[in-house]
Amino acid sequence: MKNWIIVGATSAIAESVCRLWATRGYKLFLVARNEGKLQQIAQDLKVRGAAQVDTFSMDANAFELHGQCFETAQKSMGKVDGIFIAHGTLPDQKACETSFNVARAEIETNALSVISLCTIAANHFEQQRQGDIAVISSVAGDRGRQSNYVYGAAKGMVSVFLQGLRNRLAKSGVHVLTIKPGFVDTPMTASIDKGGPLWASADQVAAGIVKSVDKKCNVVYLPWFWWIIMNIIRHIPEFIFKKMKL
Amino acid sequence: MTKPYVSWGRYPYKEQRGMDLQWRTDVLPQEPNVLPQGNARSYGDSCMNQGGLVASTRFLRRFMQFDPATGLLQCESGVQLADIINLVEPQGWFLAATPGTKFATVGGCIANDVHGKNHHLEGTFGRHVTRFELVRTDGTRMICSPTENTGYFNATIGGLGLTGLIVWAELQLKRVPNSAINLETIKYKDLATFFELSAESEHTHEYTAAWIDCLASQEKLGRGHFLRGNHAKVTQPRVAAGKLKLSMPIDPPLSLVNSLSLRAFNTLYYNRQMQERSYATVHYDPFFYPLDFVQDWNRMYGPKGFLQYQCVVPNETSYDATREMLQRIAAANSGSFLVVLKVFGDVPSPGLLSFPRPGATLALDFPYQGNKTLHLFDQLDDVVVQAGGAIYPAKDAHMKADHFKLFYPNLETFTQYKDPGISSSFWRRVMEANA
Numbered sequence: 001m002k003n004w005i006i007v008g009a010t011s012a013i014a015e016s017v018c019r020l021w022a023t024r025g026y027k028l029f030l031v032a033r034n035e036g037k038l039q040q041i042a043q044d045l046k047v048r049g050a051a052q053v054d055t056f057s058m059d060a061n062a063f064e065l066h067g068q069c070f071e072t073a074q075k076s077m078g079k080v081d082g083i084f085i086a087h088g089t090l091p092d093q094k095a096c097e098t099s100f101n102v103a104r105a106e107i108e109t110n111a112l113s114v115i116s117l118c119t120i121a122a123n124h125f126e127q128q129r130q131g132d133i134a135v136i137s138s139v140a141g142d143r144g145r146q147s148n149y150v151y152g153a154a155k156g157m158v159s160v161f162l163q164g165l166r167n168r169l170a171k172s173g174v175h176v177l178t179i180k181p182g183f184v185d186t187p188m189t190a191s192i193d194k195g196g197p198l199w200a201s202a203d204q205v206a207a208g209i210v211k212s213v214d215k216k217c218n219v220v221y222l223p224w225f226w227w228i229i230m231n232i233i234r235h236i237p238e239f240i241f242k243k244m245k246l
Numbered sequence: 247m248t249k250p251y252v253s254w255g256r257y258p259y260k261e262q263r264g265m266d267l268q269w270r271t272d273v274l275p276q277e278p279n280v281l282p283q284g285n286a287r288s289y290g291d292s293c294m295n296q297g298g299l300v301a302s303t304r305f306l307r308r309f310m311q312f313d314p315a316t317g318l319l320q321c322e323s324g325v326q327l328a329d330i331i332n333l334v335e336p337q338g339w340f341l342a343a344t345p346g347t348k349f350a351t352v353g354g355c356i357a358n359d360v361h362g363k364n365h366h367l368e369g370t371f372g373r374h375v376t377r378f379e380l381v382r383t384d385g386t387r388m389i390c391s392p393t394e395n396t397g398y399f400n401a402t403i404g405g406l407g408l409t410g411l412i413v414w415a416e417l418q419l420k421r422v423p424n425s426a427i428n429l430e431t432i433k434y435k436d437l438a439t440f441f442e443l444s445a446e447s448e449h450t451h452e453y454t455a456a457w458i459d460c461l462a463s464q465e466k467l468g469r470g471h472f473l474r475g476n477h478a479k480v481t482q483p484r485v486a487a488g489k490l491k492l493s494m495p496i497d498p499p500l501s502l503v504n505s506l507s508l509r510a511f512n513t514l515y516y517n518r519q520m521q522e523r524s525y526a527t528v529h530y531d532p533f534f535y536p537l538d539f540v541q542d543w544n545r546m547y548g549p550k551g552f553l554q555y556q557c558v559v560p561n562e563t564s565y566d567a568t569r570e571m572l573q574r575i576a577a578a579n580s581g582s583f584l585v586v587l588k589v590f591g592d593v594p595s596p597g598l599l600s601f602p603r604p605g606a607t608l609a610l611d612f613p614y615q616g617n618k619t620l621h622l623f624d625q626l627d628d629v630v631v632q633a634g635g636a637i638y639p640a641k642d643a644h645m646k647a648d649h650f651k652l653f654y655p656n657l658e659t660f661t662q663y664k665d666p667g668i669s670s671s672f673w674r675r676v677m678e679a680n681a
Contacts, residue, residue, distance in 0.1 A: 195250065
């Protein structure tokens with residue numbers, strides 16, 4: 001049995017991961033903005049077999065609450081074995097281009113809040129000499145593209161931060177997993193026309209996350225074929241890439 | 247991934263918009279033409295809304311309560327039958343009635359009042375629904391049960407999603423000693439034998455259905471394999487699930503189901519069992535959900551899609567009518583790999599528009615081949631109408647408006663409970679003569 005904190009627990013991927021963990025009888029500490037939604041999820045996870053489910057309502061951008069959130073989780077579960085960070089927004093790229101304030105808000109949500117939470121968890125796990133940090137980054141962070149480079153920059157920051165963190169924590173036995181999903185059919189991507197071989201369901205991605213946590217993977221592309229796609233995209237020479245419409 | 251919101255038969259392929267409901271507190275979008283939708287496993291256009299919006303419950307997939315002592319389960323309407331089985335089967339419970347796919351949602355099962363191989367004993371899915379919450383497009387919320395808002399309860403069961411959105415439902419599950427099935431497969435030679443076997447098994451077997459070789463004709467007409475089974479005993483060992491999972495990752499440019507592949511498959515399948523009777527204890531998956539192990543199998547029919555024909559004909563006329571239909575299908579050299587014939591029982595359903603009724607029900611798929619298919623369907627319709635039978639809206643993409651009114655005499659009562667803000671491609675097709 002393990003005890004996990006899930007930040008962004010009302011996101012479709014996180015909820016799907018929680019369902020899999022609940023069937024294993026884990027203790028889960030759910031964090032998200034909306035308490036009413038958290039309650040609906042908590043009820044479901046209890047029916048599915050979670051040993052204990054607690055909720056904590058917090059906006060990820062309320063940085064000052066991050067420490068309290070972690071402490072509360074520790075008190076209610078006794079011990080924290082892992083933190084899974086899954087919150088995020090899909091910014092309107094055009095709005096980010098016209099307003100720096102919009103871009104900054106998106107970077108705060110998608111990158112800085114993640115770094116703040118990881119810092120608290122890392123220090124705690126380092127002392128504990130055990131723990132898992134699993135974070136949803138994105139394939140969008142592998143290369144900046146005109147269609148969503150603000151989101152890409154935020155996710156890129158997260159990916160690089162996690163690389164360094166993994167390097168630092170390796171000797172303490174703390175494990176850091178960077179998750180890079182491709183197109184996932186969730187309410188976050190509601191505005192995009194879906195269907196086709198590149199789209200995966202939240203359940204498929206969640207199954208991949210649970211497996212990667214179990215296997216102590218470092219970086220995982222979900223589904224796996226995104227590793228090939230992103231390798232190709234990363235290796236296109238910049239003088240060609242800049243003229244492409246991606 | 248196949249495109250969300252498109253019906254399972256992918257014919258007719260309608261242009262519509264889709265949105266997802268995610269929380270029990272969500273209201274239906276304020277639009278003039280909305281249709282609640284589950285996992286879009288209905289074959290035809292009853293889950294489609296051309297030119298309008300479908301409000302999908304695929305993310306409304308949470309359990310609310312399960313009492314392992316009583317088998318009472320409360321869950322959101324987008325929960326799929328597979329989710330329920332995974333939860334309750336290890337605790338000794340099973341669905342009291344289940345259709346042939348476990349990827350249907352609870353809401354969809356209620357809206358189509360689905361049935362299964364045990365209809366002759368347990369009746370339809372709707373009989374095991376104890377209550378649900380209905381949200382109307384005007385924002386009204388009500389709890390419906392056999393004793394509360396009974397009119398809405400009866401209209402919503404089999405109501406094709408037209409009475410409002412089912413947000414959550416409570417179901418009574420069935421305790422089973424063992425989820426595996428002691429299955430007897432009888433290779434039988436003609437249609438008359440099918441009806442004899444059905445009658446003989448009615449009181450001895452919980453589950454009955456037959457697979458039919460739809461291309462066999464003359465004295466072999468109606469030949470097939472009669473499947474009958476009961477749950478295994480508690481002392482029997484549990485059967486492991488098969489590991490094999492296939493999928494249809496691409497759309498073939500042409501239907502893989504054609505007269506050549508069909509004849510080869512049906513002849514081989516009929517003769518795969520050498521002896522007349524075989525006995526086996528099988529896992530519930532291949533028994534109840536034989537097609538679910540091929541993900542996206544509907545793609546097999548190619549880009550034009552396919553239609554399913556499912557009808558019921560009353561007992562008095564069932565032999566002659568079924569015979570007539572099978573003759574016409576064999577003459578057209580059409581049909582599918584999985585053709586099912588079953589005799590329904592007389593357990594009544596609360597649903598006003600419920601399809602199952604006493605008689606024999608025949609179900610099979612046809613690749614869409616334009617007028618050839620539609621012409622055959624017209625012929626089959628004539629047989630059903632003359633026999634005093636009915637066609638199943640959940641599978642339908644062709645039923646004529648006057649036939650629908652004939653098949654569903656409670657229609658007028660039903661329309662009092664229909665939500666004026668909800669419509670579907672099916673509803674407009676059968677209710678608006680010139681739609």
